[in-house]
Amino acid sequence: MLAVLGLAAVLPLALAAPAAGAQDYAARAAAAFKSGDRVYVDPEARQVPPDQLARIEQRVSGANPPVFLAILPALSDQELGAMPEKLFQQTRQQGVYAVLAGTVFHAGASRGVGLERGEAGELAKRAAENHPGDFAGGIDQFVSDVTAAARGESPGGGGGLGLLAVAVLVLGGVGMFAWRRSQRTKERLRAAELAKVRRVVDEDITAYGEELHRLEFDPARVDEATRADYQRALDLYERAKLEMAAVRRPEDVRQVTQVLEEGRYALACAAARLAGRPLPERRPPCFFDPRHGPSATDVVWAPPGGAPRQVPVCRADAARIADGLDPMVRTVEIEPGRRVPYYHAGPAYAGWAGGYFDAFGGLLPALLVGTMLGSMLSPPMPGGWGFPGGEAGGEDNGWGEEPGGGDFDFGDFGGFDGGGGDW
Template identity: 45%
Template sequence: MRKRLFPTLLAGLLLIIAAAALALTSPASAAPAATITDAAQALREDPVYVDPAARDQLSVADEKALEATIQNADKPVFVAVLPDTEAFPEEGLLRTLRNDTGITGVYAIRLGDGFNAGADPQVMPTRAVDNLTASVKNPTTATDATAQLNAFVDRAVEQARGTAPASWSGGSGASDEPGAPVSGLITLGALVAAGGAGAYAISRRNKQRKAAEERAALDKLRVVVDEDITAYGEKLERLDFHPAEPGADDTMRGDYERALDSYESAKTKIEKAEHPSDVRGVTQSLEDGRYSLAVLEARRTGAAIPARRPPCFFDPRHGPSVTDVLWTPSGGASREVPVCGADELRLTRGEDPMSRTVDVGDGNRRPYWEAGPAYGPWAGGYFGGGLLPGLLVGTMLGSMLATPAYASEYGGGDFGGGAGGEWGGGDFSGSDFDSSGFGGFGDGGGFGDGGGFGGGDFGGGF
């Protein structure tokens, strides 16, 4: 039975290989893509598409290297290299590519000598897309497609959320190169046989490295958060309030209960934290608790209920801010920051505020905005809702949070906003996705350097 079955299987396998080779060598397969739809269809199978007419922009070897970077990172990053022809009209090109591909992700297009990128907000926040795109549209990389695309991809895979789409086959970019089909088929077989283990090893090594870096960052944050939780617990102990005291009513007891719940919530969340971004929830709970205490104090003294304001910028442990003041960090631009009453008085007198300091690793303590990006999630929980970018612009922490690598390592929701809810990426959305939420560096910029087209590509969603 085995002897009869083996020849049959072998013959079937040979027929499949022959058919594949015939398909690859057929004139139709070597024909250049005529429309953006063809490029989109190719991107459903591989992360990088190079139109045959734009092959001079990116070699097959460089294309494969880009694909390997994206696939090893397991991120939904799509790159299209297209000729600047009538087949690919500038107006709405980026949005059309995203629409026709139908998969949430980060999209980049090299169109002739121009470049543009956009992303679904679930995958990369608006500010991050802007910063990343602007960083590769400079004289150093703009004239070299390979350098520009590598720079973009290297940073995009660090920041993009979600995973690569399941539809990717693992790379077929060489099939659009004339004369490459048969050798490409042989190479593909060799890659499948010999490269699978290597790719797995690289991916595993990258994941282990990232896990180690996240643990180190989380250890830093635990120290700071423990200090915050301790300070809040001490404030609760000093609170001269008892639910059964004369004059206490249900609203006061409710405020007190919320303050206690926030304390327990913060302790539970830090115990369960596994990633740096989890710390946002801890500091958010502490801020909720401090506001509850401020409301309780107002009710007990008969004062007006305080408006819900962000905490004191200089040290969130000071409690909710009472006003905004103009402040200029060392070497930075002036900006308004929320401050508590005590720090407002200090600044009015020309004194330094009582700033929150953290360990910067050399045995010294410095204000948190002069520390590294690990403290971004800590600050993000206190100053959410898009407030943090304006407060930290021009500071060391602000500069680091604005880099594309930040979101991957420490949590993308801390700087520049983003979409609420869970991060996605690599999910099939079809052509009926919410196009108002897709965009990036295009309003007033677009492809090219400081001009060109792109004004209609993004709408107002980003």
């Protein structure tokens, strides 16, 4: 059940929990860590399923160097950026501090645990990217990689002997073969991502064409303005197909969904003229599914564990929400038999979603705060750490890193020394 809070026409956009909440979360988590717990789950945080939570607690409890994990409600970028070091300062225990705020995962390490500056964040990013939609799997990899890195081993590798073997292979010319194989693997992964996104966009184009057909347009019986709107909608339909044929990378679909958004508005104008209704306002697409066409109103909505915000929705979804029902959210397949809402589907869908909202400035990142795509689309916060923001203190306080983070196909994962990925 989506956490939908109701209709709103004038409520301000709420992008994050208040600062006082962040302070309370830090105090409660630090108290738990000082009492001997390695995992703190705030009562307001409900994003991790119970079965995954049990796996996470078991994995983190035995980590060496120590990993302290705080599972919290969604925070703003700046609050999240400051949270790991804040926990360290209040706890004063050497270790790696990770924060899962909403669906955003952020991590960092104190000096003395054996990690290079920025390494915890990079490990967090990789773990999140490798386990879309799977908190437990991502944290399991994160703990394993932290352990290996602290021992001086290549994360996921076999330590010093492995590095020596790689050096020998490189000297023998095999290193180039390994690099080429790695490139081929990346190309295969990119091709698989493109295939998934292509199916989604093809569905969008097909749905648009069906809407054109259902309009039952007769050019001989309409005025010039209606003909112009319909012709534009038809031209944009053909253009979308041509643009899609030229797509070679997942991010290229952005140009296709830009065309589809423009075409859907032209189609809505033609339909309004045919029905004798006023022309629709130029509004963003329905947030829950851009195939629903231009939005008609705004509702207050929050992702699991996230802060409420206004999102544009179509009339049908607004009516469903008013009746206490879930909106019809667009889902995409991330693996055989498993579908998730598009905003939790992974980085391959950033261009697809972005194209639909490009005409409306920087709206989409604000709508997606606390989701996987939200962290990817948001610009870095000012403050010297780059992602996701904060201030670099000038004193030597034992903290070894700068903040970083990413998303588990839901949110962010990162470190005191920067970096992260999407869950």
